[in-house]
Amino acid sequence: MPYGFADIETPVPLVDLDRLAVNLDRMAAYAAMHQLALRPHVKTHKSSRIAAEQMRLGAVGLTVATPRELQVMSEVTDDIFLAHPPLGAKVRRVLTFSGDVQLRISVDSHVAIEQLGTACRQRDQTVDVLVEVDFGMKRMGVSDSGDAIRLAGAIRRQPGLRYRGICFYPGHIRQPVTQQEGLIEALCGDLHNVLAALDDAGLPAEIVSGGSTPAAFRMHLIPGLTEIRPGTYVFNDRDTYAMGACAWEDCALTVLATVISDAVPDQVVIDAGVKALGREPIRVQEGGGYGAVLDHPEVTVARMSEEHGILDLSDSVWRPKVGDQVRIVPNHACIVTHLFDAMLGVRGDIVETWWHVGARGRHSPELAPAPLSI
Numbered sequence: 001m002p003y004g005f006a007d008i009e010t011p012v013p014l015v016d017l018d019r020l021a022v023n024l025d026r027m028a029a030y031a032a033m034h035q036l037a038l039r040p041h042v043k044t045h046k047s048s049r050i051a052a053e054q055m056r057l058g059a060v061g062l063t064v065a066t067p068r069e070l071q072v073m074s075e076v077t078d079d080i081f082l083a084h085p086p087l088g089a090k091v092r093r094v095l096t097f098s099g100d101v102q103l104r105i106s107v108d109s110h111v112a113i114e115q116l117g118t119a120c121r122q123r124d125q126t127v128d129v130l131v132e133v134d135f136g137m138k139r140m141g142v143s144d145s146g147d148a149i150r151l152a153g154a155i156r157r158q159p160g161l162r163y164r165g166i167c168f169y170p171g172h173i174r175q176p177v178t179q180q181e182g183l184i185e186a187l188c189g190d191l192h193n194v195l196a197a198l199d200d201a202g203l204p205a206e207i208v209s210g211g212s213t214p215a216a217f218r219m220h221l222i223p224g225l226t227e228i229r230p231g232t233y234v235f236n237d238r239d240t241y242a243m244g245a246c247a248w249e250d251c252a253l254t255v256l257a258t259v260i261s262d263a264v265p266d267q268v269v270i271d272a273g274v275k276a277l278g279r280e281p282i283r284v285q286e287g288g289g290y291g292a293v294l295d296h297p298e299v300t301v302a303r304m305s306e307e308h309g310i311l312d313l314s315d316s317v318w319r320p321k322v323g324d325q326v327r328i329v330p331n332h333a334c335i336v337t338h339l340f341d342a343m344l345g346v347r348g349d350i351v352e353t354w355w356h357v358g359a360r361g362r363h364s365p366e367l368a369p370a371p372l373s374i
């Protein structure tokens with residue numbers, strides 16, 4: 001039964017259902033208009049319910065980063081890209097979880113290819129593989145065409161692995177959207193060179209998977225791109241807003257918190273600290289802090305302890321009272337998701353629904369080799 005916020009124990013993440021719907025529709029329409037396959041990254045919501053909605057709106061499959069995400073999302077679709085190379089014990093785990101899923105995995109090392117190939121042969125399983133290429137983020141991926149060719153060739157030589165193409169994450173493009181043009185142009189040039197080199201080597205990339213939220217709506221400007229993998233767009237956050245990649249009204253996720261102290265002048269304390277908001281600095285400088293109040297964006301979470309957030313009121317005439325509830329737009333929505341077991345779906349001031357954040361967390365007790373006796 002619907003109920004109001006007063007009945008909710010805080011802190012808790014609220015998802016504005018109308019804003020979520022707008023965000024999901026906008027990206028689905030963009031991908032459809034430009035004939036780009038949409039394969040959203042589920043790390044932002046970690047929930048089968050939102051993933052199912054993404055699939056209903058035309059996503060071709062999902063992107064995941066962890067075995068737990070793979071396990072949960074294999075109930076939603078049979079087409080999943082693990083954009084995070086598994087190594088060691090994780091290789092067997094992801095192959096076990098994949099069940100009926102046509103699994104695709106990114107790699108950027110010969111070790112990952114060998115381990116994956118061996119595990120696939122042992123299980124008589126075939127996995128699609130993409131070579132991860134770096135176009136400027138300097139996190140994962142080879143930046144040299146020769147290295148990409150060598151990895152693609154190595155995948156081809158491993159029975160059990162099927163070379164399908166390349167992937168990249170343009171995480172270095174975090175400038176305000178009005179200043180992204182030069183970086184997109186450079187990316188187009190670099191991508192063209194890698195694709196041409198792979199063609200010449202007889203290793204054409206059938207799949208070219210890229211995409212992010214900050215540069216989401218420029219992806220059609222990249223010749224050769226076949227697929228986009230935005231994640232944050234479902235909720236957006238203060239960081240996305242600061243980059244001009246969404247409007248403040250597009251921020252669908254807030255953390256509802258309660259003011260617990262006004263004892264110190266020019267500030268109040270809320271019951272949401274690091275363990276509710278994450279200690280994520282804002283990447284495009286916009287007043288600093290770790291989040292801002294939805295209805296008073298000039299007020300930021302200036303400092304935090306584990307369970308305390310300090311709202312700096314020095315630039316505001318607004319004076320919340322002890323016991324009041326406030327909604328905080330986090331700097332980075334994906335971190336908040338990871339910190340809570342459930343989310344509430346709200347429309348206006350009414351809680352309409354809730355769902356488990358089913359794909360959060362990592363190890364389950366059953367994964368230990370034997371129960372621990374304590």
Ligand SMILES: Cc1ncc(COP(=O)(O)O)c(C=O)c1O
Pocket residue numbers: 041063083169211212213214229230231232233
């Ligand atoms: C490999 C990969 N693909 C896609 C995404 C989604 O990007 P965004 O959060 O910018 O939407 C991420 C985000 O970290 C990523 O690491």
